[in-house]
Structures are given as structure tokens and as C-alpha cells.
Amino acid sequence: MEPVIRSTRSDDAAKFVGVSLRLRLARTMRGMTLKALASAVGCSESMLSKIETGKTSPSLPMLHRLAEALGTNIGWMFEENHGEDGIVFRSGDRPIIALDPLRRGEGISLERVIPYAPGHLLQCNIHHIAAGGESAGPIQHAGEEVGYVLQGRVDLILDGRVFSLGPGDSFVFASNLPHAYRNAGDGPASIFWVNTPPTF
Template identity: 70%
Template sequence: MNSKPKPSDGSRVARSDVLASPNRLGVRLKLARQTKEMTLKNLAASAGCSESLLSKIENGKASPSLPMLHRLVEALGTNIGRMFEEVDGEEGIVFRAGQRPFITLDPLRQGEGITLERVIPYSVGHLLQCNIHHIDAGGSSAGPIQHVGEEVGYVVAGEVELIVDDLSFRLFEGDSFAFQSGRPHHYRNAGTGRASIFWVNTPPTF
């Protein structure tokens, strides 16, 4: 009987990783801004960044941090999933191991080391959003982040520190968590190897 590689297998991530192109992200952000008839100045003010930085992001010359991307899509009335929209798998039901897309929001940024494996590729028909967050040793999410919704996670591998409000939790393989997304939250790899979290949230925000 053939054994299947674990989702947290670092070699699988290295082979299958599809980086989120800054050019593609920039084009989609610009299109969303123009559709909303917003100027660079207005969107930059809403997202709390400079016009020059926003221009660089739209032109693929810079990548936003995760908190900034949250603010941008919120101001645009959309979500992060639409910025990285993927085609569904077999009838939108089955997503094969090794064929799920991986995205990295900012592969050149030092100290983050987070890759999202899409368990459910983005679709307007989904009420849930589900990713496996693969976190390299020393990696951490930019944050804290707040948004509408609820989320639940399960530590598949490694050791993670989860911070919600001013509370810090050390989580290990097999531990789980749940909280309202409006509470400020972020996380980091607290171990020496790759960590992976199976993470579900609703409504879709990533």
C-alpha cells in the first residue's frame, strides 16, 4: 500500500510552491480600485499607506504586508481570496494532494517565512475559507490582524505561539483553537522546525 506524503512535508512545499506574483496581485488590486472608482490617494488614505507605495504595489514593484493587504481589500469591498482566485478542482469537490495551489504573499520579505496551501481554492460559492499555514523556523505572521468573522485552527505539525488580544498560547501538534476574528491576533513558529496549522475561517478573508 502506497503511503501519502503528509501535508506538512517540507519537500512537497518546495516542489509544488506557486508564488503569488506581485504583478498579478498589483493588476487585480488596480482593477478593483478602478472598478470602485477610487483614486490612488483615496485608497492609500483608507489603507494607511503612502500613494507612492500603493503605486509600486499596483505596478508589481512592491508587495504589501498581510495587515496592509487586509486593509486594502477591506477598503475595496473584497477579500484576499479574490486577489489570488484559483480554478476549482474536480467539480469543485476534490482537491488532490500535490495539486493544491500554494501562495506566498511576500516571498522577498525577511523574517516571515509563511506559505499558504489552499485546501479550498477560492470560489465565490464558498462560505468557508481553508488553508494550511506552513511556517518556516523563525517565521511569523505580520500583525496583529482584525477582521469580521470566526476562525478555528488545528496544529498539524511543529510548535506555534498564538497571540489573541494580549493572551499568548503555546500550541503543539494536535492542539486546536477557535476565536472571533475581531480580536487582534497573530502567530509565530515557536519551534526549531517547520510548523503547519490547518486553518479555517468564515467569511473568506484571505
């Protein structure tokens, strides 16, 4: 199945304006200088300045490092629709997160099954991966993850090992293990992915 929603370029730009503003807000509320935060996440001060002013967008691993250094959650950085009373999220109305294709991992969008909200113990997305797409990474963080391949062929790279997966295959692992994934087939692939605690 093809992704239900496709973000337009203007939608993505608008989301990252919000991300840059929230990053700057979180940093200033913690009394951190650009230099201190850049040092904490392992990037240059000029790169962080470009992220905060919306001139460039961060990779997924960089977003994880920023959220950890700022004591926040990546989901807080993105505006999201909270559905009907925060309970039901209709097909076609769920938010799509598409990061910068040069640094986020080519050809990947995340469809929120559970939009981020304070108090959720779980985070759930459908990772849509275009042919030839792969995640940026590997990444590591606290928690546990489980996934179920909905369509296509996927390679899960976990702590240096490669697991080839197809429709109906599932996986589980501790999130502190370095992990990444890629589309190993000729067509689109989708993974139903759940992790706890919410980190994105």
C-alpha cells in the same frame, strides 16, 4: 510533514503581477483615486502605486485593509485552480500563497485546502511556518476562526495573550480580536486553519 508544494520565485512573481492588476482593476471600477485608497488603508500614495505596478508586494495586514476598502476578498486577487468540478483538490495540485518575506511574515506559506471561489462560506488553509517564522500583524477582521496544530510548536498571540500550542492542540476565536502567530520550535510547524466568512 514538509509542505507538499513549494512555490518558486517566478511563481510568486507571477501571482503578484495578477494581484497588482486586480487591485488596480478593483480601485478603478470603484472610481477611487490612488490618493483616496492610500488614505483609506493608511499607506502612502507612492507605496500603493508600487503595489499596483508590481514593484513591491503588500503585507498580509495590508491585503486585508485593501480588500476591505475595495469591498472585495483577498482570494479574488489570486488566481487559483478550482480542482475537479470545484469539489476535489488533489495533494500536489493545491495552490500555495507565499507573500513577500519582508512584509508578510517571515517563513510562512499558505496551502489552500479550499481554493477561493464565490459562494464558499468557509476558507481553509494549511499554514506552513518555517523555523523562526512568524506572521505579519496582528490583524483583525470580521468572522470566526478555528485551527488545529498538525506539527511543530506554535505560539498563538491573541489580543495580547500568548498561547503555546503543540501537535493535536486546537483553538477558536472571534476574528475581530487582534491575532498573530509564530513558530516556537526548532523545526517546521503546520496549522490546519479554517475561518468564516472567507477573507483571504
